Amino acid sequence: MGSVWAKRVLFVYLLLVFILGFAGVVYADDPFDTFDRFYGQVQDDLSNPVPSGTIEAYIDGEKRGELAFQNGQYGIPVDDPYVEKLIVNGSALDNGKQIQFKVKIGGATYTAQTNPATVNYQGSMTKRQVILTITIPNTSINGFAILEKVTPTTPADNSGTQVKATQGGSEIGTVVTGADGSYTATGVSAGSCALEFSHTGGSWKTTTKTVTVEASGSTDAGTVTLYLGDMNGDGGINILDLLWMASKMGPATGDAAKADVNGDGQVNILDLLKVAANIGK
Numbered sequence: 001m002g003s004v005w006a007k008r009v010l011f012v013y014l015l016l017v018f019i020l021g022f023a024g025v026v027y028a029d030d031p032f033d034t035f036d037r038f039y040g041q042v043q044d045d046l047s048n049p050v051p052s053g054t055i056e057a058y059i060d061g062e063k064r065g066e067l068a069f070q071n072g073q074y075g076i077p078v079d080d081p082y083v084e085k086l087i088v089n090g091s092a093l094d095n096g097k098q099i100q101f102k103v104k105i106g107g108a109t110y111t112a113q114t115n116p117a118t119v120n121y122q123g124s125m126t127k128r129q130v131i132l133t134i135t136i137p138n139t140s141i142n143g144f145a146i147l148e149k150v151t152p153t154t155p156a157d158n159s160g161t162q163v164k165a166t167q168g169g170s171e172i173g174t175v176v177t178g179a180d181g182s183y184t185a186t187g188v189s190a191g192s193c194a195l196e197f198s199h200t201g202g203s204w205k206t207t208t209k210t211v212t213v214e215a216s217g218s219t220d221a222g223t224v225t226l227y228l229g230d231m232n233g234d235g236g237i238n239i240l241d242l243l244w245m246a247s248k249m250g251p252a253t254g255d256a257a258k259a260d261v262n263g264d265g266q267v268n269i270l271d272l273l274k275v276a277a278n279i280g281k
């Protein structure tokens with residue numbers, strides 16, 4: 001048995017040597033032995049920074065490099081060696097050829113206009129600035145985020161809830177609700193979009209909703225309610241929140257004010273009952 005096992009190990013070992021050796025040969029034949037480096041801005045056609053996504057660079061329709069970006073810029077600060085630049089690989093055969101840039105946000109890919117208008121491959125490794133501008137179609141999500149009331153009259157309105165839209169792992173943007181709880185999230189593209197609703201300064205539970213954005217126009221996301229009772233801000237309403245409230249029984253002063261979810265100035269059994277009714281919501 002032992003020798004069979006040893007032969008298997010030897011076989012796998014030789015196989016690995018062969019595969020790695022072959023890969024080494026392929027690597028040695030890699031036609032890309034030069035590169036260009038880029039940094040700059042990513043903006044929409046109104047010059048607003050694009051929050052996040054991935055830049056792809058192409059020569060002759062072949063992808064030669066890609067880089068994720070944040071807050072409308074890539075490779076910046078330019079002199080920081082720890083900040084990755086957009087590397088575009090090529091060879092002497094590519095010198096003078098135009099590089100095309102695309103920007104991927106979520107599931108959507110946009111062809112970018114560049115500044116300078118034409119970017120040609122040099123293989124010089126010199127860092128060059130290229131501003132990328134993309135036109136994001138006029139699609140949006142609209143809906144309402146309503147705050148559960150502490151008293152029948154407070155909060156007086158539903159403003160100030162942050163609505164964060166994410167597609168394909170990229171944050172598209174965050175908008176804030178108006179007094180009637182309404183919001184419009186722009187810059188989204190057709191397909192699945194995750195919305196996260198959060199409201200600071202109380203115990204309203206952060207809530208999420210996934211909507212499918214239509215290819216054009218505005219998609220109605222309906223109404224979402226943010227419930228009271230997430231005292232520790234962990235995204236759930238459960239026994240831990242009730243225990244914390246129980247420890248704050250008495251006058252609703254200082255950080256105990258948050259536990260007074262019916263706004264009568266005292267933390268007592270009525271508040272616990274109100275939050276208990278929200279468990280699982």
Ligand SMILES: [Ca+2]
Binds near residue numbers: 230233237238240
């Ligand atoms: Ca909680």
Ligand SMILES: [Ca+2]
Binds near residue numbers: 268
């Ligand atoms: Ca109370």
